[in-house]
Amino acid sequence: MNSTTHHTNDKKKDEGLQLSDDLLAALAKFKKIELEDFQLEAKELEILFEPGMAANVLPKLKLPGLAAVGGKPASLLSSPFLPPIEKYPNRIAEVKLGATKSEGGTRGKTITIGGELSPAFYTFENPTPHKPAVTLDVFDMEVPLSKAVKMHVKDVVGDPAAWAKLAVEKFGADMVTMHLISVDPLLKDATPKDACKTIEKVLQAVDVPLVIGGCGDPVKDTALFEEVCAQFPGERFLISSVTRDMDVEKCAKFIKKAGHAVLAFTPMDLNFARELNRHLFDHLKREDIIMDLTTAALGYGLDYAFTNMERARIGGLMGDLELAQPMSSGTTNAWAAREAWLKMSADWEPRELRGPLWEVTTALTLLTAGVDLFMMMHPAAVKTLKDVTNYLTANKKADPAKFLDWVKVKA
């Protein structure tokens, strides 16, 4: 009856991910699918205990004239498989994000990532210490969004607090990324003080840990992050991001003083990542740093992002301390691929499914490379990523009894 309990627990855990009715109205086609899937879970449970199903699969064999001849084995030989277990000299740093009241912040919960002892999900070797987390993107002004994404957030664009609430309560986000792009001198050139007002509203609206994102201008971001650190010490934000062309020492100092964690962003080059981490190590602890090694979309350089991250993770485990940090991925970049959003010929439609599957495929590829924190966009993609991370850490033995049923499935 162990499995029953397990299922029940998992359903409870997943409740946050279920999509509510008003969202479902907007999801149109997807709505039906989601509900039916949840109904199925209960049905599968029942099927699990139906005996005798698999017995029909294998016919009873009695072929004449097949006795052992000429040294051929007459019965199954035994050849045990030796599991190839390796030991690694190092483990990945563990980083905690968010702080509760007793820890000096205002968050209702905290998220810890990293701490791996093996490559991603080599659970035959070591358990996965923490499930990878998902943080959803929220922007403080209108941005170009693909249709498949926009249909889910159109009511909250322009209202970051409402957007954050939607992300957490309806889409199951573990965290929220507040992108303060309005401070961009080339966009609205809002002041850091204005931006902090937005953060205050989001802090009020949700109780999950926050990622604070800048605009990409090295000078303006430094000013923004300095103000954020001055106004919100102790919240244990993830400051996203510090890059090589910023005043790294200055940033590291005010981030340290406010007790936040930092996202070290480098453009797809492990030497740059090492160099930036070295600078940060002068001021911050390993437990304060997450790396963003750059995410390219499926079809647009995902292979490079994947290999870069896989190498970084293996290097980190093998003792390269400059790479032994948890990794974050801007998985939303998947939508930069035109195949994710473009209306294509009927053979490839509907894009409402193709698009989020593009984001899922990008995310799961990087999940197997070792990413610990996913910055994502589409609710269906988020749900699948969370489901898969639950599956990969469920420690439930796959039941071989009915596996061969697939041959006769009448699909």
Add this chain to the structure above:
Amino acid sequence: MTDMAEKKKGGLKELSPIAIYKNLPKTNCKECGQDNCMAFATKIVNREVELEACKPLLKPEYAKQYATLKELLKPAVKEVVVGVGDKAKKIGGKLVMYRHELTYKNPTAIAIDVTDEMPESEVVARVQKTENFSFEYIGNTLKLDMIAVRCTSDDADKFKACVKKVSETTKLPMILCALNPQVMEAGIMAAPKARPLLYAATAQNWKEMAELAIMYDAPLVASSPNDLNGLASLAKTLQEYGVKDIVLDPGTFANEGLQDTLNNFTMLRRAATKAGDELAGLPLLGIPMVAWANKGDTADDLIKWRESYIASMLVVRYADALILHGNDGWSLLPLAVLRQNIYTDPRKPVAVAPGLKVFGTPDENSPVMFTSNFALTYYTVASDIESSKTNAYLIVVDAEGSAIDSGVAGRKLTADKIAEAIKASGVESKVKHRKIISPGKASRISGEIEELSGWKVLVGPRDSSEIPKYIIDKWQP
């Protein structure tokens, strides 16, 4: 040398060019395209050329040396051929575990199923749809590879008729799926020389299946779901029995079974590549189609979604062949693109040469645009301009191989570089206007570009598919 290193085959670092050279004909004939035999040996060690490029080596007098070299270069995962003729598919043949070690060989073969209880018209339609699947992607055509024929009827005659129909409809290799050896034999007899992959030998039926594999010279799948001891034992038994080509099925499980699935595939591949385990060193078959078993009332689209992401995870985690049921373009395209991505050369630069590219026959009033030198960005933009037959100049800026948005964000595509590129391109002597169209995703830096270059920047569309329309609607020199 340790035991493990001795056993390891195909390892790149263990092989020296000298070891190869010693066994070459040493004629320095240059027939292979290299300057001499030593240069050829170096290329061989780096896996940049095939041994068979050395024509003298294939002569009878060098048979012994050829065999020695073949053994030295044997991959960690055996290569198995499914099917015959032009469409025959090689699976396995892997040399390494991790992509960064060396380009993966033989992209995961993707099979789509039909069953012997489908109406004939549906069988034909599904086979044709599989055969006609085609997507143009940076100079490659993405295709599907095989047809899995499943016996759901348990009727030998029906299975035979279905296999016959499939083999008349397509030359794509087949995977015949039937656990009853009598049914399987009926199926093979419909295409006795087609060398289909037989699915599958189990602990129950292995002897009869082995006989069929030997008799028809067909590769055989050993299936032992979620039991690697059982799988190694079965593979060992089949080998001893005389089956030449074996493919492993460690079981594919959806949902919570994914954890064991990934562990099994990963352990097998690591045992093959890092520990020289020859029984693990056989191609791996993944079956994302299991998502359709016990589907209940779940919507088909959700099953296709699940099947697709399981397949994608198995492309990354070492599957050499996959069987799927869902054949919608939206669910197969991400998988096909991912497979192409994972199997590219990790060492090959993604960038194209920066500089001025000329499209059509532009004149002094034609539009000037810029883009980054990231290969994918460039080819996408170039194909959009070409297909619309627009006459234009395109300045390819050295953005260190970044796409537009990540290049701007990561300061690899800067106003400085763009201003420099405009100057270096010589376009100022080719047009009399001073207007340049910027990608929409680089709009942030358009002001800076104007300041530094003195050119007026027109912010173009965010996606290059809209360039032709933009030029018709907006371009004025």
